Amino acid sequence: MKIICIGRNYAAHAAELKNEVPGSPVFFLKPETSLLARGNDFYIPSFSADIHYECELVFRICREGKKIEERFAHRYADAVSTGIDFTARDIQEDQKRKGLPWEPSKAFDHSAPVGSWIPLDAFPDPGNIAFYLDINGSRVQEGNSGRMIFPLTRIISYVSGYITLKKGDILFTGTPEGVGKVSPGDELRSGIGQQELLSLKIR
Numbered sequence: 729m730k731i732i733c734i735g736r737n738y739a740a741h742a743a744e745l746k747n748e749v750p751g752s753p754v755f756f757l758k759p760e761t762s763l764l765a766r767g768n769d770f771y772i773p774s775f776s777a778d779i780h781y782e783c784e785l786v787f788r789i790c791r792e793g794k795k796i797e798e799r800f801a802h803r804y805a806d807a808v809s810t811g812i813d814f815t816a817r818d819i820q821e822d823q824k825r826k827g828l829p830w831e832p833s834k835a836f837d838h839s840a841p842v843g844s845w846i847p848l849d850a851f852p853d854p855g856n857i858a859f860y861l862d863i864n865g866s867r868v869q870e871g872n873s874g875r876m877i878f879p880l881t882r883i884i885s886y887v888s889g890y891i892t893l894k895k896g897d898i899l900f901t902g903t904p905e906g907v908g909k910v911s912p913g914d915e916l917r918s919g920i921g922q923q924e925l926l927s928l929k930i931r
């Protein structure tokens with residue numbers, strides 16, 4: 729399986745990192761080794777002094793497809809949760825300056841914790857899914873799928889024009905504003921609506 733991540737999908741987050749709002753989805757990949765088993769702690773890697781959280785809605789791909797038309801794209805995801813796109817911001821900023829690939833800052837081990845899945849058919853409107861991230865009891869990020877620049881169906885259609893989607897792949901759909909640094913001892917809790925789906929401790 730693979731993890732496909734969308735960057736710059738919320739205008740206010742693009743602005744906080746001083747990035748332009750893209751004309752088509754920006755995507756990158758994380759490998760299977762970036763998953764973090766539920767219930768495990770996240771250990772800050774030694775190569776970065778500035779690991780940021782990015783809380784995102786994540787969708788589970790339920791069937792294989794390529795060059796999927798947007799009008800059929802909703803059939804290709806069956807579950808939703810929240811996840812954290814951990815990012816070594818110091819390394820990423822350096823890579824962006826030099827025009828280098830992002831993998832060392834984005835695709836490292838355990839950089840993609842994903843919460844418990846909720847069937848997507850539990851949501852009457854996939855364009856109105858609210859999610860949150862709390863750190864040490866304070867709300868730091870709030871998002872809603874309705875504020876995405878590119879909705880899920882557009883992302884599935886666009887990405888599948890380049891890469892075949894397979895059952896079990898996971899799609900991170902971008903972070904809203906409010907990203908920041910994590911420190912040892914922090915407790916992250918995120919979920920959809922009022923329902924907590926993911927909790928982890930930073931070490």
Ligand code: MG
Nearest residue numbers: 782813902903
């Ligand atoms: Mg992200």
